[in-house]
Amino acid sequence: MFRALVIAAAVGLSTLPALANDSMAELRPGGLIFVQTGDVAMVSEDLAISTNDVRVDYVFRNETDKDVSTVVAFPMPDLDASPFSPVAVPDTESDNFLDFSVAVDGKLVEPKLQMRAVVAGIDVTDDLVGHGVPLMPFSDKAMAATDALPREVQEDMARRGILLRDEYDQGNGPETHFVPYWTLRATYWWEMTFPAGREVRVQHRYKPSVGGTVGLTFLEEGKMKGEQYDLYRERYCFDAGFEKAVLKTVPADNPYGAPYFEQRLAYVLKTGGNWAGTIGKFHLTIDKGDPKNLVSFCGTGVKKTGPTTFEIEATDFYPRRDLDILILDFQEPQPQ
Template sequence: MLRTVLTAALAIMAAPAFANDSVAELGTGGLILSRSDAVAMQSEDLFISPEKVTVDYVFRNNTDKDVSSIVAFPMPDIEGDPNEMPAIPEAQSDNFLGFEVTIDGVDAKPQLEQRAFALGIDITADLKAQNVPLYPFGDAAKAALAKLPKDVTKDWEDRGIIIEDTADDGSGMQTAYVPFWQLRSTYWWRSTFPANKEVHVSHRYKPSVGGTSSVSFFSEGQFRDPQYSAYKTRYCMDGAFENAVRKAARENPDGYPKYYESRIAYILTTGGNWASGTIGNFKLTIDKSSPKNLVSFCGDNVKKVGPTTFEITAKDFYPERDIDILLLEPSDNGGNGG
């Protein structure tokens, strides 16, 4: 695969003033069908930006019989670790990505299947027996844990379901038990594909956008490994992109690029359970939101189609790698961003 990187105009602004902390992005993807040799994916129109992900599919049943299939949207796994906070758009909701789906223009009502695991063991029944919500980062789960009987608390701590955590809640440092389990969530529904007809399926959600308060792969006037090598492979950074980072660093008296990172991961390689296993017409649009942002990602035959948008199109497309997008966004805050 050719490594095509698109570099936006560089904006020389002040560097971030906040601490060099990081929030992890959660990898999301598209729909997965139960195996079918009758239903073909005629087209997929995928749009990715920091604000939203939308996917429009056209499926066609090329046989003379109706086909019933399970369609699923796997949500990213959530790890209940207070030291590894992921970027969660809807932090108090089971539908933490704000997932919505329509079929031929009509809102669908997918079912949500959720299971909780600790050390690889399904502990869903344990949580439900104590009326503890499965979603680990909601306030409701923490409140429920505070009400657990002492013997249950001790048992769950021994089993790696919960851990003690000390944090400042605004009234000083407090110690409490917090979730340490993993949540696996999947939206799914049963869909009928009529004989010799097309079905239009669209879904949208808010992506999990990871971030770092400064450019993590560059400091003190040079690129730094191992982060630099990993980013070059994952995001296909080219010379123009790297020169823009160097220029930003030179024009900052503190020697740091005046940007902070945003990262989006889209899982494209799952699926393929439709007839032929390829997508008849594939279109990917990536929107970097602002002309001042720098963007880097891997792809073939990338075209700039607007001030902030880039497009990839392909016929009989078979995805060989996932989509990872790196955005560098200028900050007008003071400080050295270190």
């Protein structure tokens, strides 16, 4: 029986910098990649994205006359435990921090989980596990465990870049703590078979990592300008209608008073081009959550299909760029 390997989208932290203490960066999950592209085609992809969940329904077809038995893997986004560029993690206390689930032909599959801790390309998992340190670096348990290690172990791990020395004074004198600084690589994997000449349905569900910022970072003195505006205009494809809608909410007496918070989502689309041929039918639904919210993203043939939903449909679709979505979450003005 022919053996192939299926792996999921290479996902990583967004390159968008944290602009302030109240800004969180989004993670960038994506879809499946099939390494040997000549055997299995993606017949369709139905992708639905909101700030609450991501739902992806695929139909694959084995184009050969032999079953293709595979190992399937879905790497979760790399998590760099850096306090200098915090990321939004839906559930820091769970290994399955995006609440990922998968079903094949309607039947839930229980994937296995591999978690590794890495520093500068070196696997340090055994160091942490041997000292009873949980591998999710943002969890309270990991924070407490690293802070409770013997000082000689802390110093050694700090020298090797596993921990970060954190020194501060909260009014009771200088304190020294050691906090997680490693990168977590978590991968879900399972086995499945693509039967010869048949279609197989695969469904993914997970909670998205939603980056956010209080206020709008792309406004300066009540106008669309500056480095952040240039970045956002390219990344989220601002058009005249979107910009006009934002600007008309800026109070005349407060150029920084637009009543919105930023919400940023990202999804790796380009991996869909790694299957045999193009995506036969592609359907995308984006839900901005509230009719008062604003949304901007790049796409061709976008149609508004409901008070909060926007859709794209395409045939023989070849994704040439990943999907970045900016939702401006409307905030009701507080009475004075």
